[in-house]
Amino acid sequence: MSRSSRLLRLLHAMRTLAGPITAARLAEETGVSPRSVYRDIDALRAAGAQIEGERGYGYRLLEDPALPPQMLDEDEIEVLALGLAEVRAWGDPALAQAADSVLAKIAATLPDDRERQLLHAIAQVFRPEPRYILDFDLAPLRAACWREQAIDICYVDGDGARSQRTILPLSLFYTEECVTVLSWCCLREDFRMFRTDRIAEVRPNGASFRPRRVPLLRDYLARLRERRGSAAMAAQRTSHAATDRA
Structure with a gap:
């Protein structure tokens, strides 16, 4: 493998793997020795790539001017x-x-x-009308997610009842019907999905929950995987029982 090909493969690995990435993991991904990884990281840094980290900790690609579109x-x-x-x-x-x-x-x-x-791409998306018209400004929610700042909201449920909530906004989910904000609800002390079309008011309260956003997201996704796995096992047991009865 040429040196340029090796460097491109290393850049691709650093782009696609979640950081920080150890030299051993990068060596496994690129098919070279950890010592070669260290040398190649130094070469990429000299070429202008901004790579954070060091030996024993792991590496993260911050900016990659060496691999343009x-x-x-x-x-x-x-x-x-x-x-x-x-x-x-x-x-x-x-x-x-x-x-x-x-x-x-x-x-x-x-x-x-x-x-x-x-x-003039081959793949096209045709929708005569948008999925829905947003009459809610998502900018404060986006900013709160990125800055990891708690917010106070006034929420209206499906029956029209209003409640005041303090939430830790984690992510915006674009579904077929609306945009929802995945949050940690301080009132319920659990994850909740709030429809943005039912949020009547948003007020930043200045409280930071950094660096909890990523761990909370991972926790939520882990719960989803567990639920899906349990549902799949239950469906499999039901199918086996039906086969036995037949």
Whole structure:
């Protein structure tokens, strides 16, 4: 393997694996020795890549100017075009505008043939109308998620009853019907999904819950996997019981 190919493979591994990534894990992923990984990381840093970390701790790629969009292949460009088109179809004006900006910026860096493919992609999304019209400003929720700041909300449930909640906003979920905010509810002391179309008021309260956001998200996703696994096992037992009766 040439040195340039090895460096590109290392960059790809650092882009796709969750950091911090140990040298041993990078060596396994790229098929070289840990000592070669250390040398290659030094070479990438010298070339301008911003890589955080050190031996014994692990590494994280912060910024990678050495691997521009020109490296995208045809399938990756189709994925990019399809994903941006889908974002524009959700009905979130801020993200739709950001998607157009991303498309223009990436197209400007591509060779002519790749630019044409991106702007006239095979994969298309057609929706005569957005999934829903958002009349709720998501900017405060996005900011609270990123800054890991608790907020106070006034929430209206399906029966019209109002309640005051203090929540730790973790993530925005775009579903078929609406946008919901996954949160840790301080009142219920558990995870809750709040529909943004039922949030009557949002007030930042200044309390920080950093760095709990990522661990809480991992906990929630782990619970989902457990529930799905239990449901699958229950369905399997029901199927076996039906077969036995037959």
